[in-house]
Amino acid sequence: MISLTIDERNIEVEAGLTILQVARQNNINIPTLCHHEALEPYGACRLCTVEVTVRKKKRFVTACNYIISEGIDVRTVSPEVTEIRRMILELLLAKCPDVEIIKDLAKSYGIDKPRFKLENQTCILCGLCVRVCKEIIGANAISLIGRGVDARVDTPFHLSSEVCTGCGACAAVCPTGVIQLQITRDKVEIKPFNTIVKLKQCISCGKSLASETLLGEVRRKLGNLSKSALLCTDCKKERESLALANSARFFKNA
Amino acid sequence: MKLTSPEELESLRRSIVSIRDPNRPCITICSGTGCHACGCEAVTQAFTKELKKNKLNGKVDIKTTGCHGFCERGPITVIHPKGIFYQRVGIKDVEEIVSETIINNKIVERLLYVDPATSKKIAYEKDVPFYAQQKRLILDNNERIDPESIDDYIAIGGYSALSKVLSHMKAEEVVTEVIQSGLRGRGGGGFPTGWKWDSCRNAESEDGTRYVICNADEGDPGAYMDRSVLEGNPHSILEGMTIGAYAIGSHNGYIYVRNEYPLAVKNVSTAIRQARAYGLLGENILGCGFDFDIKVSRGGGSFVCGESTALMASLEGRVGRPRAKYVHTVEKGLYDRPSNLNNVETWANVPLVINKGAGWYSKIGTEGSKGTKIFSLVGKINNTGLVEVPMGKPLREIIYDIGGGIPNNKKFKAVQTGGPSGGCIPESLLDLPVDFDELTKAGSMMGSGGMIVMDEDTCMVDVARYFLSFLKDESCGKCVPCREGIKRMLEILDRICHGQGTDGDIELLEQLSHSIMNAALCALGTTAPNPVLTTIKYFRDEYEAHIKDKACPGGVCTDLFEYFIDEALCTGCGRCKKACPTSAITGSKKEHHTINLDACIKCGACFEVCKFKAVKKGNVEGVRA
Numbered sequence: 001m002i003s004l005t006i007d008e009r010n011i012e013v014e015a016g017l018t019i020l021q022v023a024r025q026n027n028i029n030i031p032t033l034c035h036h037e038a039l040e041p042y043g044a045c046r047l048c049t050v051e052v053t054v055r056k057k058k059r060f061v062t063a064c065n066y067i068i069s070e071g072i073d074v075r076t077v078s079p080e081v082t083e084i085r086r087m088i089l090e091l092l093l094a095k096c097p098d099v100e101i102i103k104d105l106a107k108s109y110g111i112d113k114p115r116f117k118l119e120n121q122t123c124i125l126c127g128l129c130v131r132v133c134k135e136i137i138g139a140n141a142i143s144l145i146g147r148g149v150d151a152r153v154d155t156p157f158h159l160s161s162e163v164c165t166g167c168g169a170c171a172a173v174c175p176t177g178v179i180q181l182q183i184t185r186d187k188v189e190i191k192p193f194n195t196i197v198k199l200k201q202c203i204s205c206g207k208s209l210a211s212e213t214l215l216g217e218v219r220r221k222l223g224n225l226s227k228s229a230l231l232c233t234d235c236k237k238e239r240e241s242l243a244l245a246n247s248a249r250f251f252k253n254a
Numbered sequence: 255m256k257l258t259s260p261e262e263l264e265s266l267r268r269s270i271v272s273i274r275d276p277n278r279p280c281i282t283i284c285s286g287t288g289c290h291a292c293g294c295e296a297v298t299q300a301f302t303k304e305l306k307k308n309k310l311n312g313k314v315d316i317k318t319t320g321c322h323g324f325c326e327r328g329p330i331t332v333i334h335p336k337g338i339f340y341q342r343v344g345i346k347d348v349e350e351i352v353s354e355t356i357i358n359n360k361i362v363e364r365l366l367y368v369d370p371a372t373s374k375k376i377a378y379e380k381d382v383p384f385y386a387q388q389k390r391l392i393l394d395n396n397e398r399i400d401p402e403s404i405d406d407y408i409a410i411g412g413y414s415a416l417s418k419v420l421s422h423m424k425a426e427e428v429v430t431e432v433i434q435s436g437l438r439g440r441g442g443g444g445f446p447t448g449w450k451w452d453s454c455r456n457a458e459s460e461d462g463t464r465y466v467i468c469n470a471d472e473g474d475p476g477a478y479m480d481r482s483v484l485e486g487n488p489h490s491i492l493e494g495m496t497i498g499a500y501a502i503g504s505h506n507g508y509i510y511v512r513n514e515y516p517l518a519v520k521n522v523s524t525a526i527r528q529a530r531a532y533g534l535l536g537e538n539i540l541g542c543g544f545d546f547d548i549k550v551s552r553g554g555g556s557f558v559c560g561e562s563t564a565l566m567a568s569l570e571g572r573v574g575r576p577r578a579k580y581v582h583t584v585e586k587g588l589y590d591r592p593s594n595l596n597n598v599e600t601w602a603n604v605p606l607v608i609n610k611g612a613g614w615y616s617k618i619g620t621e622g623s624k625g626t627k628i629f630s631l632v633g634k635i636n637n638t639g640l641v642e643v644p645m646g647k648p649l650r651e652i653i654y655d656i657g658g659g660i661p662n663n664k665k666f667k668a669v670q671t672g673g674p675s676g677g678c679i680p681e682s683l684l685d686l687p688v689d690f691d692e693l694t695k696a697g698s699m700m701g702s703g704g705m706i707v708m709d710e711d712t713c714m715v716d717v718a719r720y721f722l723s724f725l726k727d728e729s730c731g732k733c734v735p736c737r738e739g740i741k742r743m744l745e746i747l748d749r750i751c752h753g754q755g756t757d758g759d760i761e762l763l764e765q766l767s768h769s770i771m772n773a774a775l776c777a778l779g780t781t782a783p784n785p786v787l788t789t790i791k792y793f794r795d796e797y798e799a800h801i802k803d804k805a806c807p808g809g810v811c812t813d814l815f816e817y818f819i820d821e822a823l824c825t826g827c828g829r830c831k832k833a834c835p836t837s838a839i840t841g842s843k844k845e846h847h848t849i850n851l852d853a854c855i856k857c858g859a860c861f862e863v864c865k866f867k868a869v870k871k872g873n874v875e876g877v878r879a
Contacts, residue, residue: 043578044732046773060772065578080772084735087769091738115762116742125731144573144731147556149741151731 006074019063019074020048030063030076031085031105033092034126036173039135041065042127045092047105049084051075060084082109090114096121099176122178123192125151129170129179139163142170142193155193164190166197166211183208202232204239256533258541260417263408263534270409279314279356280334282397283343286321286482287517288639289328293344294318297329300348305356314356320396320486323640324384327367332379332397339379340365370636370658387656389618390642391626392602396486401521404528407489413534415605416493419500420542428501429455432604434612436624441469441560441597442672442701442777444623444690447604450594454584455502457592464504465593466495466546468601470511470518471565473557474673475724477704479628479640480598484511484518487602488525492535492548494601497608499546502594507548510565513555523550557728561776562587562595564730575730576776597702599628619645623689627703629671631657634664634709641705643688650684653707664709667808668792672701674721674728675781677788678714697788699781713808714793715800719747721785729778736779739770743786751811753874755801760790809871812856816877819860821846823868830860830869851878 003012006019006028013022018041023030033045041064048063053073063076075081089106094114096102099122106112127144130153134140141164145154155161166188171179182189185208188197199208200215209215209232219225228236257263283289283298298318305311322330327341333355340351340362347365354360366375367382376382399406407413419428433448454464468491472480484491495507511518526548529535537545551569558564559574566588568574587593603625607615616624623645629652631641636658643652649669653659660666668678671688677698679686686692690700708717722744731737743766746759767783774780790797799805806814819830819839826844838854841847849860861869 041578043775045734046775047734049773061580062578062775066580083765084769084773087739087766088734088773091734091742094742095738117745124734125737127732144575146731148726148729148731148737151737 002068002070004068004070004072004074007076013068015068017068019050019052019061019066019068022068023063023074023076028076032064033101033105033124033175034128035064036128036132039128039131042131045088045124045126047085047088049081049088051078051081085109086111091116092124095119096124096176098122099124099178101175122176123153124176125153126175127153128173128175129153132169132173137165137167137169139165139167141165141195153193155195158194161193161195161197163213164193164195164197165214165217166190166199167214200230202235203227203230204235205232207232207234255531258533258538260421260540260542263413263417263540266532267408267411267414270405274409277335280317281314281351281356282317282319282332282334284320284322284328284330284332284397285318285401286325286328286396286486287478288321288325289330290517292328292342294329296345297331297343297348300345301352304348304352308352308357310352310356317400319399320401321393321482321640322397323388323390323393323482323642324382324637325640326636326638337379338377339367339382341367384637384639384641384656384658387651388642389626389644391606391618392483392487392490392599393628393640393642395490396482399487401486401488402524404489404525404532407487411609412489412605413493415608416496416500416534417540419497419608420540420544425455425501425503428497428608431612432501432607435607435615436612436619436622437600437603437607437615438623438690439597440599440603440627440702442699444700447596447600450584450596451498451501453582454504454592454594457585459592461591462503463506463589463591464502465588465591466499466502466504466507467565467569467588467593467595468495468507468509468511469560469562469565469595469597470509470515470522471553471560472512472515472598472702473560473728474702474704476632476706477630477673477702479630479703481515481518482640483598483602483628484515485521488518488522489529490602490605491522491598492525492529494604495548496535496539496546497604498594498596498601500544502592504594505545505547507546508569508588509548509550510553510559510569511550513552519550519552526550556730557724558730558776558778561778563776565595566593575732576778578775599703620687620689622691627688627700629688629703629705631705631707633669633705633707634660634712635707636661645689646687648685648687649679652688652705653684657707660707660709664711666707667710667712668708668714668717670698670706670708670717670721670785671704672699672784673704674724675699675778675784676701676704677784678708678717678792679788680792682792697791698784711808711810713751713806713810714789714796715747715750715806716808716810718785718789719744719751722747722782725778725782729782733773733775733779735770735773736775736782739766739774740779740782742766743770743783747786750797750800751806752813753800753804753811755797757801759801760794760797764790803873804875805873814874815856815871816851816874817849817854817856817858817861818870818872818877819847819849820868820870823866825866825868827865829863829865833859833863835859 002015030048032048034042043062043065049060050063052061086109090111092102093106094116097118141161168181171181186199197211202209329343331340331343354362429451437447438444553559556574559568561576562583564574564576583593626642626644628642670678693700726740726744729736767787770783771780799807824846831839836853838850
């Protein structure tokens with residue numbers, strides 16, 4: 001066990017946790033933009049910056065990836081911390097003036113209008129989409145491309161991805177809503193990544209079933225698929241209950 | 255031939271030295287990058303030809319060496335055994351040098367260096383003030399060896415420190431020796447080298463693997479000391495790394511070097527091959543049971559890859575972006591194994607510390623910074639080149655005594671130390687002793703040792719803008735403060751330089767700086783505001799002049815001044831008229847000329863050519879009125 005203080009509260013917790021994890025366990029709010037519990041900490045938005053004093057030395061660290069140690073003194077709110085967060089939000093608001101989550105966060109820190117020239121962007125480069133695609137889905141369809149101010153998220157060469165399964169995890173984790181899926185009967189389209197994933201239909205009713213990439217992946221791992229694997233859930237259920245009914249009749253008749 | 259014991263190394267050294275006649279004439283030609291650019295290769299060929307013509311081949315040696323440091327005077331040729339120093343030697347001088355100096359034992363006066371202070375000609379290298387006032391513990395060897403010859407290195411005692419370590423010292427003794435020497439990392443951070451080794455040695459590794467890495471990704475504009483050491487004396491790096499590996503318990507080393515340094519890549523690769531052939535790298539080094547080998551990895555040209563975590567990501571084949579260092583790389587670095595990364599110059603110091611001992615080494619320098627430091631002295635300075643001085647040498651001595659002061663009798667304005675994210679130090683602090691702590695106190699840093707001198711014609715706002723635009727391009731883009739913050743600071747500076755600065759700009763720059771320094775992910779970001787903060791601190795009046803008076807005191811920001819011709823001084827010679835590319839100057843011969851401001855593109859050609867200082871720069875409003 002490790003004892004530490006957060007905002008003058010003495011806390012005792014198991015070792016190996018981050019400041020953010022401990023804070024959340026104790027209902028202490030630290031704002032984040034690039035953090036997701038299911039993903040490895042990344043430390044890019046720097047919004048979770050807090051003040052930590054270790055052996056009388058004060059420094060600023062990001063709560064999401066700083067592992068707690070014995071006796072540290074954490075301040076999640078201090079004039080300097082607030083100043084850092086305000087500046088980060090002002091910078092982000094200038095970059096993405098129309099993104100709701102940024103507008104709300106900035107407002108909560110008292111910023112309505114940034115002092116910088118406004119840009120018209122929607123991606124804050126938090127990297128959540130890239131990481132969920134890599135760490136959870138394992139597809140690695142997108143990555144951060146370019147350096148510095150030219151950095152953006154995209155597929156290699158902005159070509160329609162051959163490995164994207166169209167799962168939509170990237171859109172689900174995107175905090176700004178810039179990643180939108182357009183799903184029709186035969187395809188999923190992810191506009192910002194110029195990617196179209198074809199969907200296979202249920203061989204019985206013709207409703208969309210799963211992406212060709214995903215089925216291809218399953219086939220690669222498990223060999224040829226049985227017919228029932230190409231049925232949608234509804235049709236599969238129907239067929240199974242029919243089979244059950246048939247077998248019941250068989251036993252009855254016997 | 256593999257050497258299988260320390261004794262064999264020593265007997266090899268003796269046999270190399272014994273067949274060499276110290277009195278035999280040797281023409282040493284600097285073959286460093288600077289001299290290469292000045293055409294030393296052609297000079298070397300000319301010497302070879304000339305010696306053949308005079309039937310002297312076999313009687314006189316020619317040696318191409320690493321950088322001598324006095325790049326301003328290249329190509330440099332030193333004639334041994336006397337050490338006669340010829341500067342700016344061209345192909346046309348070769349015949350005379352051979353006939354006069356080699357055959358007739360006379361000095362070619364016209365090729366000697368003239369001391370600007372006394373106007374006296376100086377014949378010997380050791381007497382040239384540029385060299386005489388340095389303490390060249392590392393760089394001196396550059397001129398004594400051919401970087402492609404391991405025998406040359408062994409002849410001057412090379413690999414004896416390794417031999418001593420392997421045969422007489424325990425690993426922990428080596429670490430203690432380095433700790434006691436007080437050696438601090440020369441790459442920028444200035445972390446105590448010995449303690450770093452100690453942490454890496456004691457860090458837990460799941461399979462026992464530890465890595466030793468040499469950071470040769472020198473990317474600061476105008477800095478080339480690591481390049482010169484790696485090009486000129488690659489074996490000293492290999493020896494240092496092998497000693498470090500032994501101390502830490504590592505068997506795998508990497509040299510991460512910029513691909514833009516082709517000569518360094520070539521020379522260090524050759525050195526590795528030679529060291530392997532002699533059994534100084536590989537399995538069972540010198541028969542002492544220690545295995546270690548080094549691979550060369552070439553960087554892809556990103557400045558941020560000089561940052562340790564980005565460098566390691568790049569070594570692994572991933573994109574070179576830094577990660578948080580709350581878990582240090584000595585614990586989890588390359589492939590998540592304990593990794594010890596040191597800069598080229600740090601590794602080059604290691605054999606010295608071992609050979610001469612921590613006691614000797616720690617006597618050089620200041621309380622907190624030991625040993626010597628190599629600086630690349632560039633910019634508005636008479637003696638451009640590489641300078642090695644003991645820590646604590648005052649800036650004034652480096653700039654005036656060694657560097658020879660500012661050219662064209664201009665006034666000194668500032669010196670920028672520590673690379674693009676260092677700070678600008680003003681004249682009032684010229685007596686500052688140069689070491690890690692003093693430079694940090696002044697708001698700058700040691701960095702890897704860049705030193706850019708600026709004269710009175712420099713605009714400090716423009717300087718800050720230049721370094722920030724470099725850093726904006728090199729920011730990896732991962733964290734918000736660095737990516738967005740530097741961009742915005744640059745926007746503000748751009749505005750100021752174009753005469754569109756407003757009240758509050760300086761304060762906003764300061765606010766941005768503090769947030770970036772405290773919140774950025776890696777050292778590129780946290781140090782990026784240094785050039786802005788120091789120029790505001792020491793040259794605030796220049797910022798204010800730009801913002802309030804719309805004037806550029808340095809006469810650099812072209813939107814803030816107009817050229818005009820002073821009637822009283824103009825003789826009507828017509829030189830400016832001829833030089834003007836846009837025909838903006840009118841006036842008859844021997845009569846006062848004038849500039850048509852609407853056609854003037856402010857190229858400065860008239861200003862440069864006027865012999866009477868009649869072309870002047872003036873405040874826009876004043877001139878237009």
